[in-house]
Structure formats: structure tokens, C-alpha cells
Amino acid sequence: AQSVTQLDSHVSVSEGTPVLLRCNYSSSYSPSLFWYVQHPNKGLQLLLKYTSAATLVKGINGFEAEFKKSETSFHLTKPSAHMSDAAEYFCAILGGGYNKLIFGAGTRLAVHP
Amino acid sequence: EADIYQTPRYLVIGTGKKITLECSQTMGHDKMYWYQQDPGMELHLIHYSYGVNSTEKGDLSSESTVSRIRTEHFPLTLESARPSHTSQYLCASPLGAKNIQYFGAGTRLSVL
Numbered sequence: 001a002q003s004v005t006q007l008d009s010h011v012s013v014s015e016g017t018p019v020l021l022r023c024n025y026s027s028s029y030s031p032s033l034f035w036y037v038q039h040p041n042k043g044l045q046l047l048l049k050y051t052s053a054a055t056l057v058k059g060i061n062g063f064e065a066e067f068k069k070s071e072t073s074f075h076l077t078k079p080s081a082h083m084s085d086a087a088e089y090f091c092a093i094l095g096g097g098y099n100k101l102i103f104g105a106g107t108r109l110a111v112h113p
Numbered sequence: 114e115a116d117i118y119q120t121p122r123y124l125v126i127g128t129g130k131k132i133t134l135e136c137s138q139t140m141g142h143d144k145m146y147w148y149q150q151d152p153g154m155e156l157h158l159i160h161y162s163y164g165v166n167s168t169e170k171g172d173l174s175s176e177s178t179v180s181r182i183r184t185e186h187f188p189l190t191l192e193s194a195r196p197s198h199t200s201q202y203l204c205a206s207p208l209g210a211k212n213i214q215y216f217g218a219g220t221r222l223s224v225l
Contacts, residue, residue: 032212043119043203043218044156051213090155098163099212100146100171101205103155 002027002095004074006104014112019063019078021107023091026072032094033074034101035065039087047089050074061085086111116140119204119217126194127225134189134220136204145187146214149173150201162187194224 007022025031035047048059055067065076074091091104120135136145143164148156148171158171162181176198177191191198201221205214 034213036216041221044205044216046213046215049213094212098161098169099144099207100158100161101148101156101214103157105155106153 002031002093002102004033004091004093004102004104006089006091006107008107009105010108010110012110012112013081015083016080019076019081019085019109021076021089021091021109023074023076023104024072025074025091025093027093027095033065033067034092034094035059035063035074035076036090036092037087038090038106044090047076081109081111083111083113085109117204117206117215117217119202119220121220122218123221123223125223125225128193128195130194132191132194132222134202134204134222136187136189136217137185138187138206139185140206140208141184142206142208143184144207144212145181146205147171147177147179147187147189148203148205148216149175150203150219152200156203160189194222196224198222198224 003026005024033050036044048057050057050067058064063078088106090106092101118137145162147160149159150156157173159175160179162168201219203219204217207214
């Protein structure tokens with residue numbers, strides 16, 4: 001069965017410093033992985049996706065993620081945090097017979113001036 | 114991007130009331146999903162549909178029901194709302210062969 005584990009429930013960074021949000025996955029076959037962002041009182045917005053093409057995936061707002069099969073990881077990074085990046089981030093894997101998304105518990109990113 | 118519309122965005126209602134949360138998409142997608150997100154928690158699938166007259170329960174047991182009479186609409190109904198139903202309900206639909214799911218803005222439900 002597919003699953004994802006987000007290793008940090010909270011991450012706090014200063015504006016202008018790098019962001020690293022960690023996600024490990026478990027899958028019996030080649031996975032499709034996603035990062036979504038959720039701003040307060042908003043729905044989920046797709047940041048980026050990995051669907052067995054290039055292992056380094058670029059998304060919106062300067063975010064990118066690298067698929068590492070050997071480490072079963074799909075960590076999200078950004079070189080320089082902005083205040084507007086403060087939000088909840090969810091890692092998800094496509095799984096199940098009906099193509100549902102299986103979500104991690106989320107990482108709340110705080111960005112300080 | 115897929116356009117998924119959910120109404121209402123916010124709903125505060127008393128116990129015992131019947132409510133319907135609307136979800137619609139204008140892209141003619143067959144697959145639609147409802148996820149539930151309790152405050153501060155991850156999302157869990159509660160219902161899905163592969164097309165008209167097709168509805169199935171998801172992973173998380175829910176007292177809500179859904180219908181799919183038309184391709185573009187996938188409403189969720191609670192016959193008798195309870196405080197335990199307080200949550201955010203998110204509707205999604207996949208776009209393209211890769212099944213990339215796009216979400217509506219969600220309905221934040223509070224049952225008093």
C-alpha cells in the first residue's frame with residue numbers, strides 16, 4: 001500500500017533563507033507524488049508533481065522537489081523564503097484502485113522577518 | 114487548470130439540520146472526489162465518483178451521502194448535521210492522463 005510521511009509538523013525559517021520540507025514515501029511500484037499548499041482558510045493548490053519523468057521537478061512560486069528512489073524521498077525546497085510562503089504544505093501520493101490521493105499529515109511553514 | 118467550484122465557502126448551522134454542499138466543474142470530467150479535512154489534520158477521501166450514477170465510499174467512514182446525476186455536479190449531503198461533522202470538505206477532480214487532482218476552495222462547515 002502507498003503512504004507518505006512528512007517528517008516535520010512545523011518548520012520555521014527567516015525570510016530570505018532556504019526552505020526544506022521533508023517527505024518520505026512508501027510504494028510497491030513507481031509512484032506519482034505531489035506537493036500541495038494550503039493558505040489559511042483556502043483550498044489546496046498544486047505546487048508540483050512527479051509522474052516518472054525528470055527526477056528534479058520545478059513547481060510554482062520558486063519551489064522544486066527532487067525524487068530520490070534510493071532514499072524513497074520527495075523533499076520540497078525553495079532557495080529563498082518569502083513571507084507569502086507561510087502556509088501548510090501537504091505531500092501526497094496517488095494510490096489505490098480508484099486513483100485517490102493519500103496525504104501526509106502536513107507541515108506548517110512559518111516565515112519570520 | 115481545472116475549474117472546481119464549491120459553495121458555500123463557509124457554513125455555520127445548528128445540530129439536526131439537513132445540509133448540501135455543492136461541487137461543480139465545467140470541464141466534463143468523469144472522476145470527482147470529496148475529501149474531509151478536520152482542523153489541523155490531513156485530508157481523507159470520503160466519496161468518489163467515476164461518472165454519472167457512479168458513487169462509492171472512500172477510506173474514511175462518513176455519514177454524508179453523495180449523488181452524481183449530472184457530470185458537472187457532485188453534491189454532498191448530511192441529512193442531520195452534528196457537531197462531529199465540523200470540518201472542511203474539499204472537492205477535487207483530476208485532469209489529464211496523469212490523474213493530477215485539482216481542488217476547489219473548500220467548504221468550511223461548523224455545526225453548533
